[in-house]
Amino acid sequence: MPLIRTSSAVVTVLAALLAGCATNAPAPTPDAGAAATTATAANAAPAAAGCAGNACDTAPQLLTGASPRFPYPAGAQPQPASVRVQFVVNTDGAVSDVKTLTTTSRDMATEVERAVRQWKYRPAMKNNQPMKVILQQQFDFKP
Numbered sequence: 001m002p003l004i005r006t007s008s009a010v011v012t013v014l015a016a017l018l019a020g021c022a023t024n025a026p027a028p029t030p031d032a033g034a035a036a037t038t039a040t041a042a043n044a045a046p047a048a049a050g051c052a053g054n055a056c057d058t059a060p061q062l063l064t065g066a067s068p069r070f071p072y073p074a075g076a077q078p079q080p081a082s083v084r085v086q087f088v089v090n091t092d093g094a095v096s097d098v099k100t101l102t103t104t105s106r107d108m109a110t111e112v113e114r115a116v117r118q119w120k121y122r123p124a125m126k127n128n129q130p131m132k133v134i135l136q137q138q139f140d141f142k143p
Contacts, residue, residue, distance in 0.1 A: 051133050056124040060089040060133055065119030070141060071107045078143040081105035083112045085137055091130040093121040101136065112139050 051059050072078050083105070087098040098116050103109035116137070123130035 051124055056126045056131055056133065057128075058125045060093070060121040060124045060135070063093065063120045063122055066115045068108070068112045068115040068139060068141075071111045078141070079105065080143060081108040081139075081141040083109045083139045083141075085109075085112055085116055085139075087116055087135055087137075089121045089123060089133050089135060091123050091132055093123045093130075095119045095121070105141075108139075108141060 068083075070078055081104050083103045084101045085098060086101050088096045090096055095117055098113045100109040100113060124133045125131065
């Protein structure tokens, strides 16, 4: 089954973008097994409650995390899909409260939620104290 990969560097930059701490995020790179399918984490409006407007000193940084897998069986014709999720990065860096905000594919949304729940972050910091933030991320999957 092909995998859709979002590198940790891209997600870190995207998290910073969503936190209002950066301006551009490059598109993620699919692995060799996903040659027919690509995913991009689209630049979205800043959406990190707690980090917008310099409310935090440093945005959360992704440490580890699985990429969403394209949920179609081998040989099936992949379809384009778009999923936007919101989630909380807690003070210990764990992800919670993952929910889909918009999607064009319920199967893809389920897979994105599964992957995001496994992510681990270095938490956002304010005055050398970890703080909880809400992030949103867009995933666009194109055959």
